[in-house]
Amino acid sequence: MLGGEDERRGTIVEFWQAVEMFSPQRVDQPDRQQRVFQVEADEPLPWDPDHELARLALRPHLAWRHIVYVGIYRLDEVFEVLSQRFDPDPDSYDERPGGESAVAAFLIDENGCAVPGSDVLSSCAWATGRAGGDEPEPKWIADFQDASLEFTRLWQKVITAERTGVPVDDSARPVLRVFDRAVLDECLTAAIQAAGISGVLPAAGIRVRSQIVARRTANEVNGLDFLNSFIMDDLVRVGGHVTRGDAGAALRDYLCPEDRISTGDRIDVRERIDTVPELTSPAAVPAGRWPSDPGHALALSQQLAVNTALGMGDTGIVGVNGPPGTGKTTMLRDIISALVVERAARLAALPDPGAAFTGERMRWKIGDYTRVVSVLRPELTGFEVVVASSNNGAVQNVTDEIPASDAIGADWEGAAAEVNYFPEIATALLAPDPAERSLEATPAATIDGWALMAARLGNKANRGRFVDAFWYHTPESAEDQQDWAGLLPILKSWEAEASKQTWAEAVAAFRAVETRVETIRRSRSAVYAQVTRRREVKQQLETTTGDLAAAAATLETARGERDSALRTASECVREAERLARVQQAADEQVARQRRAAAEQAVRDSRAEVERIVDGRRVRAEESVRRWGTELDRRAATRDEHRALRPGWWKMLWSLGTAGREWKQRDSSLAAQVQQASQAVVQAQAEWEAVQCDLAIARSAVSTAQHELTAATRALSAGIPLPSVAYEPLAIANRTLEHAEREVTAAAQALSRVERRFQTEREELIALSAALADNAGLGTYFPDDTWWTDRVRRESAAPWTDPEWNTARSELLLAALALHRSFLRQMPTRMRQNLQAAMDIVGGGAPRDLSAEAAQAAWQSLFLVVPVVSTTFASYGRLFGHLEREALGWLLIDEAGQATPQNAVGALWRTRRAVVVGDPLQLEPVTTLPFRTEDALRTDFGVDPQWNPSGTSVQRIADRLTPLGTSLPDDEGTTWVGVPLTVHRRCDAPMFDIVNTIAYDGLMINGTGTAARERFDATYPSLPESKWIDLVGASAHGHWIPDEGRQLDRILRTLHDLGIAMSEVMVISPFRDAAREIGRRAGGRPGLTAGTIHTAQGKQADVVILVLGGDPARPGARRWAASKPNLLNVAVSRAKRRLYVIGDHGSWSRERYFRTLARHLPQAEPVR
Known part of the structure; x- marks a missing residue:
């Protein structure tokens, strides 16, 4: 179905939206130090003149703002209500979520009046009340919007004072009531009514959190939500894009179902060590490196993770498995270093610094000011790095560690100071929040920064501190060495003073270090090629050695088979000869029998001739003579009778008697003549037959005589030994011929293998001799023990020896110097661009600002500050103007603790994500009992693999990463992405x-x-x-x-x-x-x-x-x-x-x- 996959992905995001309805923000416990107050019956309210806050004098540009929370409820009560609603299991144990939230919240200004439009109804409280009677269903999200509108209606009635004498249709601005305890109680009643939780979820009490804010923004309510899921609005927005097919590559991959992931492409780095050398070869190692001790190289697994991340292409997700103490931040720092260096290389390729911009300019209005953003060339973008996590401590740790001076090796402090990449601003950004510092009994120690490499953004307070410290701050006194200048006054001063260093000089300085790095790379690559070739040759030689033994064995076998065939053939020859002799004797006996038979035939044929001559022929001749004589006599007698035939007179006289008698006599004589004639013929025939038989008999005599002569001659000559057709001998001969051919072929094959063995052995000796000169690389040189000693192999990445590490770290410093030079050469354009970025960061940019304009401003900020951090909770608001794939890199830390929905907005806005965490440490904490969550999932028709309680951002990223390993779990094994393996924290046990x-x-x-x-x-x-x-x-x-x-x-x-x-x-x-x-x-x-x-x-x-x-x-x-x-x-x-x-x-x-x-x-x- 067209759009089916987009709809499937969109439905997953919608399901997560429903889950997020049960993820409220916590309400702080009452704490006067933190200005969180419990509303008590007989105590003044924070906006009352006699409250303790009134004694605090504020500067004119500051004002009080109060967040009022009505209907405090415990989150474990929500868990209990839902557990009882959805098939409770009394024998099971689930860790209940801690903390409290509120049914509704709104703002009160410094005068004690409500800020219109600031009201918020708790989706968690409402959904809990709804779950008390109904099955969860997709339309709940829309129903909650209706409930929120109802609360707004009720709340507006409460906060507005009645005005007598004013027509109903009067459009004058309503008069707002000053809040007292009674008005607060009315708001509590309205909230409980709109949420529908009466009798379902216990909720009572009112708290107020008082804040000092800028007076000009005190009544702004855009984007404020004090109670509900931090990520809900962004989920709704991104979910709509996903459903319309606008997910982007990273998020599309992220939402890929497990059965569509090709597991056949996976490479287990523990099982397939042979794949690791190429992935960590000198060509794969990035040019830039963090300026740490050059003798402390990354572990092999860390370098493998860095190389894998940087090699993922234009888009993608890489999961990195980071067990405890395995150096996740160290690994991330090298990724950041590589990106800064690569962008510097692209800056260096420009003919002049002005060529960094396309010529296109984006404009928008801020009050009376027009902001102008010069758009950077595409090749200079895509390096933006955002560190995000659901854990505020995690993102703070990463972005506080990166710019801190103790993050670099002591030997690099002087070089970093020479680069002078705004360390004072970095130090200012690392300082504690002044508001928090004033509440601390003992001020925290100052942390010095070494370079403006990262900044902590996220929530509004962090963003405000960043804008002030990074951009606007101006030293109160030029003599105060502890004070610093923000980038705005620095850029303005640069606009007024030409740079002493030309762009060409800055590029040349960078190129010089880059050349040194690449020269060493080529040297290491040449050695790597030799190492690779040596291993190939060694493996080939091992194979050839086996082939040599096999070839010799084959030849020996062939010879054995030939000898066996020869023996068989000899035996067959002897048997054939025996059979021939037997046949010869038989033939001689036949010859003798033939001569005897011939002699007998001669005698018999001669006797037959004599019998015929002496017997039959005589009788036949006598019969011919006798019957011939008799025929003559009878013919003469008839002739005489015929001569005596009576005449007609006598016939008449005798009345015919004489004639009749004569005729009778003549007929008798004719018969006698006929009989004699036939007898003559028969006698003649008999004689001829006798003559024929005689001829045959004489011929038989001749034949017999010839046979006798032949038989006699044969016997006289002797009977020859016959050629016997003995089939086993024929087979044996064929077998012997084949065996001879096999011996020849095996001998030739052995000769070829011997030559190959000799060639490979000589090449191995030559390579080993050549590589002996590289023993100075020590641990970083992958010799034979590298393959067998796992501890040695994992402890340090190959090739990253101190010399190359030093050069690569120098290149990062050179890259920062080039970035600073670029700012020095382009102060006006960058001031304009960064001023626009400050509007966005500080929250002052127009809500309808185009995504393209916002992206251009952000890209300029990232050009100066390579890394910013935020929690997922603040991500949507921080980058709210940006859309699909607007940013280059997303580094997710502690991803094993993040529910899958937390990363949706961040992944949508990024091209590449490196997801670092550990599914075997803490898992995401969800506020829903599993059965409630599963009921929601069923109603949305979503596969169980997307249940937030059963997976995490890390698990989803891991299954997408083809390079990794398998670790045991309850279901057998689980696949994790590139594993970091060297632990550097805990002693035994x-x-x-x-x-x-x-x-x-x-x-x-x-x-x-x-x-x-x-x-x-x-x-x-x-x-x-x-x-x-x-x-x-x-x-x-x-x-x-x-x-x-x-x-x-x-x-x-x-x-x-x-x-x-x-x-x-x-x-x-x-x-x-x-x-x-x-x-x-x-x-x-x-x-x-x-x-x-x-x-x-x-x-x-x-x-x-x-x-x-x-x-x-x-x-x-x-x-x-x-x-x-x-x-x-x-x-x-x-x-x-x-x-x-x-x-x-x-x-x-x-x-x-x-x-x-x-x-x-x-x-x-x-x-």
Whole structure:
């Protein structure tokens, strides 16, 4: 059906929209420090003159704005309502979502009046109320819009003061009521009514979050949504494009069903090591490298991931599996470096800096100002890098690490300072938020930046800080060395002063470093070709050696078969001769019998002649003579009688008697003559027959005589040995001939193999001698041990030796220098372009700004700041003006924690995505019970593979990546994308535990011993890792008070040993336990405490895992042990020590925890 695939993809996105209805934003707990207030009956409201906020003096351009949340409800209550609605299972355990949200929210201005149009109804509360009576269905999304309109209608009635004496149709602006407690209560009632949750979802209470905002934007409501899913609006927008066939390549691939993915093209890098050298060859290594210690090359797997990502083509998705401690950020930095260098190479190819622009200009109005954007040439675009994640900490970590000075090697600090790629702006962007800093008891240490390589955007506060620090900031005093100038004043100063360095000089400086990099590449490539050829020759020689043995064996076999055939033929010859002699004797006997028969025939034929001559012939001649005489006599007698024939007279006289008598006598005589005549004829015939027989008999005599002569002669000459037709001999002879041919062929084949062996052996010797000169590359040279020693092979990428690493890092710095020179040469155009970009980033651009204009402005910003970060929650608002494939690169971090729908908007707007994460660490947290989610999926007609609770952004990307490996899971194995394998965080036994339970031995331990030795030397009395076995006497939910007391003792011990609490982490699988742990942590500054879910991305020297778990609810333990993920994250946080507190007998029976028990010694509680 036309459009069927687009509709299928669109339906998946629509299903995810329905799921997102149950993903509300959390409402913060009351906290006066954070200006979050609970509305109480007898206390002033935050906008009242006698509230504490009124005592804070604001600058004239600032104003208060208050977000009011009415109808506070707990998210675990939503979970419980839905669980009871959709076939609850009392024996199962699901981790409930924590936190609270609200039924509705709206804005109050500094005067205490509502901001019209700011009202928001909670889709989660509404959908929960609806689920209480109806099955979920696709039209819920439209129904919620109707409910939102109803709430708006009710809310507008509440916020508007009644005006007496004014006609009903008067169009004058309504008077807004000043909010007091009563008005707030009316809003709460309207919200509960519109949401339809009465009797279904408990909701009560009102909270207010007060914010200081710019006065000019205080009443802006465009795009505001305080309650509902951050990504819902973007999902709706993108879903429409997808349904219309406008998905783009990356998102189209992302939505490809599993049964249409070709698994036959997959290459398991653990099984197919032979594919790795080409993928990590010098030609595949990017020219740019992060300026880290040149002696610390990327691990082989990291380089493989970098090369795979950069080699994906114009569009695509690459999944990278990043187990804990395997250097995901390190890998991403090299991708970014490569892109910056490649763009610099394209800048260097320009005849002049002005050629960077196409000549096309985009314009739009901002108030009285006209923004002008000069469009960059296409070849300079496509390098935009966005780092995104559902985890705010993850994106902050990446984009804070990249520009921080400690991210580069100490040896590079001087060179980076020379490049001077706006380090002061980078430092300013790394500084804590002034608003947050003012609330902190102890200000955070200042982090210096080395280059403006990345910026944290995302939410509105981050964007505002970025615009101020990056663009507008002007030093208050020229003497203040701690202050900095934003790029706007820098560009303006450059407009007024010509550059001392020409563009040609800047390009030449870049080209010089680039040439050095490529010269080394060619050198390494030549060695790689030799290494490749040597391995080919060695493999060929191994094959030839086998062929040589096989050829010799074939020749030996052929010779054996020939000898056997010869023996068989000889035996057949002897048998043939024996048979011939037998035949000869038989022939001689036949000859003798022939002569005897001939002699007898002669005698018999002669006797026959004599018998005929003496007997039959005599009788025949006598018979002829006698009958001839008798015939003559009888003829004469008749003649005489005829002469006496009576005349007519006598006849008459005798009255005819004489005539009759004469006739009778004549007839008798005629008969006698006739008889004699016949007898003569017969006698003559007999005589002739006798003569014939005599001739035959005489001929027989002659023949017999000839036969006798021949037989006699033959006997006299002797009987020759006959030629016997003996078929086995014929077969044997044919076999022998074939065997002889086989021997000849085998001998020739052996000769050819021997020549080939000699040629290959000589080439191998020559190659080995040539490669011996490259031993200086050491670890980076893939010699024979590279193939057999996995630890050596995985520890460092080949070819990336310090010399080349140094040159490649220098090239990144040269690329940044060229980018800076470009800005120096083109200050006016770039100022205009970046000013337009600041409008977009800051939220001041027109809502109807064209996608092309916005894209052009963003491209200029990325030309200056290569990387920006955002959470998925803020992505749609940050890049809302952009459309399909507008950006070059999307780097998704911690993708294993992201639900599949989170990445939809980002993938739609990008060409290439590198998805980094680990499906074996924390999985996405969903607010829906599985049965509710599955009911929604069924109603949309979507395949189960798209259930958010069953997959993640990482899992979808992994299955699309042909280069990877298989890891075990509950269903057998799961395919993961390019795996990072060198772990550099945990000591034993933590490394061994996680490598066993989750990774099937995939990782190798690259942590080394130095850090542990220093730690052990510092804390010699600290016990080794262990499991403290403790069976609690009671339980409060999943919190075991006895475990808490044991935790207190351990923390005191650690404190007494001098271990800083900032190097200690206490975690638990359960929220109940984590809450109590948090209370204990309150008195220990620096201590990190919480659930395991809050710990991913963090690490500590010492980790204490408090197991907890209500003994009366064993399903909770089974939940924690159902997959390796939770335990994997918990254990892999610990760098030096892991202490487990809990019931050893119960927990060690659970899957994966059995492995934990095997590696950790069991210990008594600390007294």
